Amino acid sequence: MSTTRTAEAVSRLRCIACGATPDSAGQDFRCAACGDLLEFFFPGWTFDPLALDPAALKSLWLNRRTSRDALDQSGVWRFRELLPHIPEEHAITLREGNTPLYRLPRCARATGVENLHAKHQGMNPTASFKDTGMTFAASSAHQGRFSWVACASTGNTSASMAAYAARGNMHSLVLIPEGKISWGKLSQALDYGALTCQLRTDFDGCVRILSDLVRQKPVCLLNSVNPYRIEGQKTAAIELLEQLAWEPPDHIIVPGGNLGNSSAIGKALVEMRELKLISRLPKLSIIQAQGANPFYRCVREFGGKKLDPMTADTLATAIRIGNPASWKKALRVLKATGGEVEQVTELEIAVAKAEIGADGIGCEPASAVTLAGLKKLRRSGFVKPGESVVLILTGHALKDPDFTIKFHRGDLFDGTSDAGTPGAGTPDEAEAAQAKCLQRAPVVLEADLRAVIGALDAAERNS
Ligand code: F0G
Numbered sequence: 001m002s003t004t005r006t007a008e009a010v011s012r013l014r015c016i017a018c019g020a021t022p023d024s025a026g027q028d029f030r031c032a033a034c035g036d037l038l039e040f041f042f043p044g045w046t047f048d049p050l051a052l053d054p055a056a057l058k059s060l061w062l063n064r065r066t067s068r069d070a071l072d073q074s075g076v077w078r079f080r081e082l083l084p085h086i087p088e089e090h091a092i093t094l095r096e097g098n099t100p101l102y103r104l105p106r107c108a109r110a111t112g113v114e115n116l117h118a119k120h121q122g123m124n125p126t127a128s129f130k131d132t133g134m135t136f137a138a139s140s141a142h143q144g145r146f147s148w149v150a151c152a153s154t155g156n157t158s159a160s161m162a163a164y165a166a167r168g169n170m171h172s173l174v175l176i177p178e179g180k181i182s183w184g185k186l187s188q189a190l191d192y193g194a195l196t197c198q199l200r201t202d203f204d205g206c207v208r209i210l211s212d213l214v215r216q217k218p219v220c221l222l223n224s225v226n227p228y229r230i231e232g233q234k235t236a237a238i239e240l241l242e243q244l245a246w247e248p249p250d251h252i253i254v255p256g257g258n259l260g261n262s263s264a265i266g267k268a269l270v271e272m273r274e275l276k277l278i279s280r281l282p283k284l285s286i287i288q289a290q291g292a293n294p295f296y297r298c299v300r301e302f303g304g305k306k307l308d309p310m311t312a313d314t315l316a317t318a319i320r321i322g323n324p325a326s327w328k329k330a331l332r333v334l335k336a337t338g339g340e341v342e343q344v345t346e347l348e349i350a351v352a353k354a355e356i357g358a359d360g361i362g363c364e365p366a367s368a369v370t371l372a373g374l375k376k377l378r379r380s381g382f383v384k385p386g387e388s389v390v391l392i393l394t395g396h397a398l399k400d401p402d403f404t405i406k407f408h409r410g411d412l413f414d415g416t417s418d419a420g421t422p423g424a425g426t427p428d429e430a431e432a433a434q435a436k437c438l439q440r441a442p443v444v445l446e447a448d449l450r451a452v453i454g455a456l457d458a459a460e461r462n463s
Contacts, residue, residue: 010044010051011084013227016328016406020407027214029225033382037329038227039267040084045274057081062243073202075099076132076235082271083136083231090143092168094125097235101243104391106359111374115388117249118356118370119240122363124394126188127234129261129394133224136232138164141220141444146436147171148219152206154257154318155185157397162192163224173219175199177205180317182364182400202253202257202312202325224260225325233264238391241278248282252462253370253377255394256286256341259320259330265392266333278355281388284339285374285382286330289349289366294329294344304331315403315412316349317452318366340382344372350407354438359403362397409441 014021015035025038044051061079066070071077071088075097101119106114121129138161141149142268150173151161158174158181166173174189178198189196199206207223214221220344224230241248252269254262267283272278292312298304309323324330334341344352352375354369370391377383397404445451 011040012043013038013052014041016332025227026398028211028222029221029227037225040227040231045271049069052275053079057277058242058257060245061238070095073098074135075080075239076135076232079235079238080239082234082268082275084228085294086139086143091135091139092142092164093139094131094133094378095161096124096238097134099123099236099239099293101240101390102237102359102361104356104359104361107371109297110355111371111378112137112385112388113378113383114375114385114388115249116374116388116391118363118393118426119236119243120360120361120363120374120393122393124160125155126160126163127399128156128160129233130156131164131394132236133229133231133233133260134164135162135220137222137226138168138170138229138415140226140228141170141222143232144220146218146220146356148173148217149273150210150219151175151222152210153181153185153223154203154320155181156318156399158194158196158221158314159188159192160186162189162194165194166192171195172195177206177320181322181347182317182402184399184401188299196266203321204309204312207323207325223251223325224258224263230260230264230267230326230329233261234268236392237265237274238277241272244390246279248278250282251285251339251377251383251388251389251392252282252392253287254392255316255319255325255366255369256288256322256330257292257366259295259309259324259326260284261288263329263333263454264325266330266339270333270382279383281337284333284337285342285373285377286334286339287344287369289316289319289369290343290345291315292320292321292322293343294322295324295330296341298327299331299334299399304335314349315346316365316369317400318364319369332411335374340377340380342373342376343427344369344376346413347428347435348372348375348433350403350435351431351435351438351458352411353404354435356393357397358438361393363393364395364397365403366397367391367393367395407435408439410436411438427442 015031125129171193183252291314312322352371
């Protein structure tokens, strides 16, 4: 029997460490028995494999693309058969998801990977991938009748949460590290009406304070330890596979910060294979900035046995995270898909960002670690020239214009030269030369036609 019966009756919570299956989650979304993270699982899919027919699902999801219904128009809720059930009256949607998959011809040449695409999650309503998880988690908070939602953030989560809270008539509390988030992201939280607290600490310090706060106040925690966030974020991978006509790429590459996104994409891949929506798993690789590399060290130095928290530092402020909450989930995904973990320097990130920009796409610095990481994975032979690769770009270029302008003016590393940036390593001369080639500083001229023609001629000679 072909059916697309919804999963509403079959989603359960389970602890990723001790396997406990509580009926509901506490305020901190951690297991009451052992304190580890919870996740959703769908027992019905195993007990009743015919419950969801892959062909019927694919055609249902495709048909919804032409629907006028708000939930069908969302690139998250469109895939609701694979998500826990939230009644429609609680759904808060900004038509998130539905993000483009672009070819990257210039980056393909630079990496020697011909079949190279970027799934641009920065093309979401608040310009980052956070919206796909936030629509779902904010809706669950609404269903739980919370009047306040809260998060600790490096900027994007707070922008997204503030927007969805406003749409759902809820108040939002944002804890961000003072001076370490981009103006673009801060301004969004303000505009969407959040109570924004800039704390004199880093992201990890904000997380600590928030976890104490949710035990004392009736606020709904919307960081990615909230398993509803992970469920919503799964849909980016489902949508990607739909865009690729359900033909899995060989590799998917994501940035790693708090490691919620990699966990979500990996969870979706494993579930899609379980449900026979795809026949094989792409390798999911996770890239960190060298100055914020606790997960890289966890895998490479400690064989995945422990994560040693660190004081993180990188100009890619979105991933300036030293104690990622979801490291065990991400580790499981790495193992399940056979992916790799890599780290990249500040200079490599800046060059990669400019290269993605030069392809006419653009992204924020944290997203560019994916291309920088791909170059390393090519050099190590992990990614082969004939293989297909999808980079997940997590944030829009306009999130952090300061970084971009400083790069093009050549003063990004002033004061903190790349070598001087903690964990940046030895500056690579070839990379530095490449950075110079990519820099396009604005030219200040007299308001004079001849001066402009002179600039045009000079640019033509140098091109
Ligand atoms: N890229 C961007 C643009 C981000 O904002 C983040 C995380 C990541 C990548 C890393 O994703 O944490 O799921 O591994 N930003 C969070 C925030 C932490 O608060 O906005 P992750």
